[in-house]
Amino acid sequence: MRDFGGIVERSPVRVVRPRSAGEVARAVREAAAQGLDAVPRGLGHSTYGQSLTAGVSIDLRELTGVEVGGRHAVAAAGTSWREVLAATLPHGLVPPVLTDYLDVTVGGTISAGGVGGTSHVRGTQAENVLALDVVVDGGEPVVCSPAVRPGLFDAVRAGLGRHGVITRATLPLVRAPERVLCCTIPCRDAADVLRVQREVRADDMSAQIKPSDDGGGWTYEVKAVLHGDGAQPPPGTTDTEELPYFDFCDRMRPDVEELIRLGEWARPHPWAMVFLPAPRAAAVIKATLADMTPADLGRSGVILVKSLRVGHVPMLAVPDDPVLFSVLRTASPGCASAAEMLAANGTLLDRTRAVGGTRYAVDSVPA
Numbered sequence: 001m002r003d004f005g006g007i008v009e010r011s012p013v014r015v016v017r018p019r020s021a022g023e024v025a026r027a028v029r030e031a032a033a034q035g036l037d038a039v040p041r042g043l044g045h046s047t048y049g050q051s052l053t054a055g056v057s058i059d060l061r062e063l064t065g066v067e068v069g070g071r072h073a074v075a076a077a078g079t080s081w082r083e084v085l086a087a088t089l090p091h092g093l094v095p096p097v098l099t100d101y102l103d104v105t106v107g108g109t110i111s112a113g114g115v116g117g118t119s120h121v122r123g124t125q126a127e128n129v130l131a132l133d134v135v136v137d138g139g140e141p142v143v144c145s146p147a148v149r150p151g152l153f154d155a156v157r158a159g160l161g162r163h164g165v166i167t168r169a170t171l172p173l174v175r176a177p178e179r180v181l182c183c184t185i186p187c188r189d190a191a192d193v194l195r196v197q198r199e200v201r202a203d204d205m206s207a208q209i210k211p212s213d214d215g216g217g218w219t220y221e222v223k224a225v226l227h228g229d230g231a232q233p234p235p236g237t238t239d240t241e242e243l244p245y246f247d248f249c250d251r252m253r254p255d256v257e258e259l260i261r262l263g264e265w266a267r268p269h270p271w272a273m274v275f276l277p278a279p280r281a282a283a284v285i286k287a288t289l290a291d292m293t294p295a296d297l298g299r300s301g302v303i304l305v306k307s308l309r310v311g312h313v314p315m316l317a318v319p320d321d322p323v324l325f326s327v328l329r330t331a332s333p334g335c336a337s338a339a340e341m342l343a344a345n346g347t348l349l350d351r352t353r354a355v356g357g358t359r360y361a362v363d364s365v366p367a
């Protein structure tokens with residue numbers, strides 16, 4: 001069995017596909033009785049074996065369903081964010097933070113941290129949770145929240161499934177806009193990207209660094225997305241596009257379909273994702289890019305920069321004022337090999353640690 005990274009392979013003793021918290025609890029108890037690890041798996045979109053095991057794989061994709069009531073939703077852990085959105089949007093509501101890609105699971109991203117375009121204002125998905133139903137190590141189903149078993153609540157959020165299996169999450173909801181205005185702001189370099197992300201007020205914010213057309217360098221661009229009518233593009237905007245809100249949330253889908261068609265989606269993905277302290281981020285990004293050519297990123301690789309705010313999520317180690325720098329490599333034919341890309345990820349992690357940064361633990365960096 002592999003994950004999206006396509007680098008690590010594990011053969012589980014068995015795969016169970018529970019449809020209820022009770023079935024999860026039984027699977028955890030049976031694994032413990034045999035002395036086997038029980039490792040939860042959402043859609044396996046982590047990239048270096050985080051959802052894989054040689055013990056019992058608890059595949060949560062059949063534990064799905066969403067109920068919307070008032071200003072919250074209760075979602076089973078294997079539900080994708082696409083399915084959550086499909087349930088909440090008819091009520092004009094949406095979770096405060098959505099991942100850029102909707103086809104990852106509620107349990108998987110809460111266990112990772114879950115960063116999205118609104119994370120500069122609203123933090124991670126892991127802190128936008130009201131309560132969790134969890135099957136703990138002995139196989140007992142319990143509920144936890146900031147008020148009930150807060151220690152467990154803190155251990156499972158961003159806990160990578162090591163302290164229990166989330167079976168259900170109660171999520172707060174906020175009002176969803178009907179349309180959004182996407183504004184493109186070209187930037188000179190990484191420092192300029194960080195300045196724009198700091199100074200511009202936007203509801204959703206991201207930045208991408210791409211190989212320049214002449215192949216001799218990199219181009220930098222911030223996307224500032226404004227919710228609601230009458231929004232005015234921020235200074236520096238060169239291009240705008242108005243979109244229905246759902247189309248904006250699902251913006252990655254056409255690219256993903258193309259990558260599947262090209263075979264790139266199935267290739268190894270040695271992804272580096274690090275949290276840098278903002279004052280040192282531009283220097284690390286600059287040094288990383290100076291070492292890199294487009295072949296080190298792969299044909300469909302992507303580089304993202306996202307300033308964010310992280311609230312109370314003890315298991316998510318981040319520096320003060322964090323910037324998520326993601327070098328999302330694809331080992332395409334004719335480009336650097338997966339092993340070379342992993343080595344480059346190791347260099348980035350060394351640079352990150354040298355300035356007090358940390359890794360986002362769903363990345364691919366050899367231990």
Ligand SMILES: Cc1cc2nc3c(=O)[nH]c(=O)nc-3n(C[C@H](O)[C@H](O)[C@H](O)COP(=O)(O)OP(=O)(O)OC[C@H]3O[C@@H](n4cnc5c(N)ncnc54)[C@H](O)[C@@H]3O)c2cc1C
Binds near residue numbers: 113165362
């Ligand atoms: C195309 C793509 C886009 C992505 N976009 C984003 C993004 O926008 N923001 C972001 O933060 N990350 C993103 N990620 C990174 C990250 O891999 C996922 O957030 C995370 O792995 C969730 O994916 P998943 O649901 O497939 O979980 P998995 O990869 O299956 O699991 C992730 C970890 O959580 C554990 N786990 C899974 N389910 C549970 C559960 N119910 N209870 C306890 N532990 C559990 C697993 O054991 C594993 O350690 C993206 C990954 C890909 C491939």
